Amino acid sequence: MxxxxxxxxxxxxxxxxxxxxxxxxxxxxxxxxxxxxxxxxxxxxxxxxxxxxxxxxxxxxxxxxxxxxxxxxxxxxxEALAAVARAYPFERIDDVAHPYVVFGSSDAALDDALAAIGTNDVDLLQRGAGVLYWRCPRGSSTDTPAAKVLARAAYRATTTTRNLRTVEKLAAA
Incomplete structure (x- = not known):
């Protein structure tokens, strides 16, 4: 199993x-x-x-x-989810930013989202295996450029986001 x-x-x-x-x-x-x-x-x-x-x-x-x-x-x-958690590329815990993982239904959905977000001064993003790793300032996880793109109807059915602590708990479930 x-x-x-x-x-x-x-x-x-x-x-x-x-x-x-x-x-x-x-x-x-x-x-x-x-x-x-x-x-x-x-x-x-x-x-x-x-x-x-x-x-x-x-x-x-x-x-x-x-x-x-x-x-x-x-x-x-x-096992794949545990590998995603271990591979988080940014600072995991600090007082200024939140660590998130965006899961996607396909690589194309994630690549499209990443392209739509583009580069900005607020979000740190990196593509991973089946995910986007995302780090954003505390208190702004719903209004950064990445958050606004991921909230669009085009991505609502293809992505879901979890904070890194939740991903780590899920990996141990």
């Missing part, structure tokens, strides 16, 4: 509530085993023998059916 992390996009914000117990039940309904939800931001760790190309749409469909929204997830193997 492979340990996976399902990272849900856009839950527990803007009135879209997904309780941890309900999320776990949905994952179990598609055959996920050893389900553990992590934090209240739409993260589920679970084991499965299913092919990821089959697992992702099955979980999205089950989420849509249960919660009534157009569900989109990033599905990552736990």
């Amino acid at each position: 492979t340990r996976y992390l399902a990272l849900l996009r856009g839950v527990n914000v803007n009135g879209r509530t997904v309780r941890s117990a309900d999320l776990a039940a949905v994952v179990e309904s598609i055959g996920g085993a050893g389900v553990r939800t992590v934090l209240a931001s739409g993260n589920a760790a679970f084991d499965s023998d299913r092919d990821p190309a089959e697992l992702k749409p099955a979980l999205e469909a089950a989420l849509e059916e249960r919660f009534g929204y157009d569900a989109w997830i990033v599905l990552v193997e736990q």
